[in-house]
Amino acid sequence: GAGVSQSPSNKVTEKGKDVELRCDPISGHTALYWYRQRLGQGLEFLIYFQGNSAPDKSGLPSDRFSAERTGESVSTLTIQRTQQEDSAVYLCASSSTSVGTDTQYFGPGTRLTVL
Amino acid sequence: AQSVTQLGSHVSVSEGALVLLRCNYSSSVPPYLFWYVQYPNQGLQLLLKYTSAATLVKGINGFEAEFKKSETSFHLTKPSAHMSDAAEYFCAVSDKNFNKFYFGSGTKLNVKP
Numbered sequence: 001g002a003g004v005s006q007s008p009s010n011k012v013t014e015k016g017k018d019v020e021l022r023c024d025p026i027s028g029h030t031a032l033y034w035y036r037q038r039l040g041q042g043l044e045f046l047i048y049f050q051g052n053s054a055p056d057k058s059g060l061p062s063d064r065f066s067a068e069r070t071g072e073s074v075s076t077l078t079i080q081r082t083q084q085e086d087s088a089v090y091l092c093a094s095s096s097t098s099v100g101t102d103t104q105y106f107g108p109g110t111r112l113t114v115l
Numbered sequence: 116a117q118s119v120t121q122l123g124s125h126v127s128v129s130e131g132a133l134v135l136l137r138c139n140y141s142s143s144v145p146p147y148l149f150w151y152v153q154y155p156n157q158g159l160q161l162l163l164k165y166t167s168a169a170t171l172v173k174g175i176n177g178f179e180a181e182f183k184k185s186e187t188s189f190h191l192t193k194p195s196a197h198m199s200d201a202a203e204y205f206c207a208v209s210d211k212n213f214n215k216f217y218f219g220s221g222t223k224l225n226v227k228p
Contacts, residue, residue: 004158033216040124042205043159043218056215091159104216106151106159 004107006092012113013082021077021110025094032075033104034067035091043091049075082114117142117208121219129227134178134193136222138206141187148189149207149216150180159205165189176200201226 005024013019025032034046045059049069060066064082069075079086089111093104122137140146150162163174170182176199180191191204206219 035218040220042119042121042220043207043216045215045217048215059215093159103161103164108158 004092004094004105006090006107006110008110009108010111010113012115014115015084016081018078018080019082019112021079021090021112023075023077023092023094023107025073025075025092026096026105028072029094029096029105030072031095031097031102032069033093033095034075034077035093036061037089037091037109039088046077046090079112082112084114087112087114117146117215117217119206119208119217119219121204121206121222123222124220125223125225127225127227128196130198131195134191134196134200134224136191136204136206136224138180138189138191138219139187140189140206140208142208146208148180148182149209150174150178150189150191151205151207151218153203153205153221155202162191162204196224196226198226198228200224 007022030051032049035043036046037043047067048056064080067077089109091109092107095102095104118141120139128134148165151159152162153159162178163172165172165182173179178193180189182189203221203223205221207216209216
């Protein structure tokens with residue numbers, strides 16, 4: 001596609017519910033990143049996928065958070081038993097290789113509100 | 116480990132004035148440094164990046180940044196602000212060994228007419 005897309009753009013949920021966020025990276029991009037941006041704060045790294053390698057999950061804040069990616073395509077970020085502190089914008093980015101110099105292309109984000 | 120500090124969560128300048136957004140980094144290895152911009156209701160987009168070539172890096176829309184190793188800084192500048200520059204700017208660092216990007220907390224630039 002033309003760019004990274006994310007769905008839904010907005011999600012309102014009740015505390016304790018599970019949510020699933022989707023990211024469609026740019027076609028051909030092997031690297032995919034998930035970030036969280038809380039109100040008034042910078043981007044917080046969550047997880048990184050590179051091709052078929054095991055993902056780097058070191059940024060996931062708790063075991064309620066998980067993410068999957070099928071090959072070099074779509075990724076889903078799942079948050080189980082949501083808490084109010086999970087409210088944030090969740091951003092996905094992709095890049096063409098695993099080299100740190102490569103440009104990340106960001107999606108528009110999913111704004112999650114946990115009531 | 117890497118980290119980024121952006122001094123000033125909000126910066127306000129007059130149209131035509133110099134823009135200076137500060138970024139200091141911490142890295143145990145030679146860093147790669149980036150500035151991203153987020154316009155209202157849009158996603159982040161790359162403004163410029165330093166990848167160990169020239170220390171003065173020019174980006175889009177007239178912005179530039181200079182890598183100063185001795186000061187561990189990568190400040191973003193533009194000689195003359197335009198109303199369309201109003202946005203939030205994020206500094207980020209990564210290194211050659213990891214594929215994580217560490218972002219600063221962002222600086223919102225307001226341009227007054």
